[in-house]
Amino acid sequence: MLNRCELGAVKLTFLQVIRCKAAVAWVAGKPLSIEEVEVAPPKAHEIRIKIVATGVCHTDLAYLCETSKKKKPRALPLVLGHEGAGVVESVGPGVTKVSPGDKVIPLFLPQCGECECCRSPKTNLCTKNWENLELGVLADGTSRISCRGQQMYQFMGMSTFSEYTVVGDDNVTKICAEAPLDRVCLLGCGVATGYGAPLNTGKVEPGSTCAVFGLGAVGLATVFGCKTAGAKRIIAVDINQDKSEIAKSSGATEYVNPIDYSKPIQEVLVELTGGGVDYSFECVGNVDVMRAALESCRPAFGTCVIVGWTDKADMSVSPDDILMGRTLKGTYFGGWKSVESVPRLVEKYMSGKLPIDQLITHTLTLEQVNEAFQLMTSGQSIRTVIRM
CATH class of the missing domain: 3.40.50.720 (NAD(P)-binding Rossmann-like Domain)
Known part of the structure; x- marks a missing residue:
């Protein structure tokens, strides 16, 4: 009889690569390009998410525009975006926190609950896989997104400017089923x-x-x-x-x-x-x-x-x-411990105690992501949400 891990591996073999659209940064400081990308199935302790909405954060733009100004250039090409919300499409072996169909918010700041920082009430930082996330790859040092046969780096391990993405299971939190994803996505970073x-x-x-x-x-x-x-x-x-x-x-x-x-x-x-x-x-x-x-x-x-x-x-x-x-x-x-705190912030929004709606001034499509950056730099927007 197969054990649970072996059953998970068998189920994983039936998962297919998903082809979808993503906004790709090929060159630092240049507009993003809408491309067809391939998103591989999740590996152990990973989750593949169908992104429903994502905010366009100033950090995305700063990362793109400042790449060429750093002493140590960042890795390109990459898919930006880190302020998303979506629905779990599939999970890899060992994932127990979420299931397909759950509404979730991917988190650029993990919370493993096991490292010294997670165990301390003095900080919300988490050291698990931190160096890899900063480099734009997952725990095994690779990415799940590719384009034209080339690996795409995942911004902060996220890449929410893609219709599908894969994140580690310490970088996601389940939220209530009633939450509007095109609003609570902003709780993934800015708000x-x-x-x-x-x-x-x-x-x-x-x-x-x-x-x-x-x-x-x-x-x-x-x-x-x-x-x-x-x-x-x-x-x-x-x-x-x-x-x-x-x-x-x-x-x-x-x-x-x-x-x-x-x-x-x-x-x-x-x-x-x-x-x-x-x-x-x-x-x-x-x-x-x-x-x-x-x-x-x-x-x-x-x-x-x-x-x-x-x-x-x-x-x-x-x-x-x-x-x-x-x-x-x-x-x-x-200062929030991410996995445990974000669902409570969603509940606060749902009860009318945390204003988010007034911060969203524009709603655009993925094809309009460069327009979202222009609105930001011109001061015409507060937050633009991309609906996939």
């Missing part, structure tokens, strides 16, 4: 990251004063997180005047545009608050803005949290800014 930054990483206290730099989806979710934490004063900072109203509807008490002032924005905030804010959040991914966010904090006990991502340049910090008592912290995925 979860921003919302968690004040709650988990900054640990904003009731009655405090906060400043949020950058009012994209991440920044607006950060504003709402500050409101949820009980901040009394939330100053939203952005150079796009059109973001002022949605910032206020998300919970900001004030909007400040750096363009309106002749002095550095950190000096403006220090004056407005009589010494600096208690908490600041950088949600842009710009080292100059990071420095401004730190310097806007109150000496002695101000806390600055870096939320935005970039690796294009180094950030310089004056020792005095730290020696005088300020705290500089970073957050990854908002």
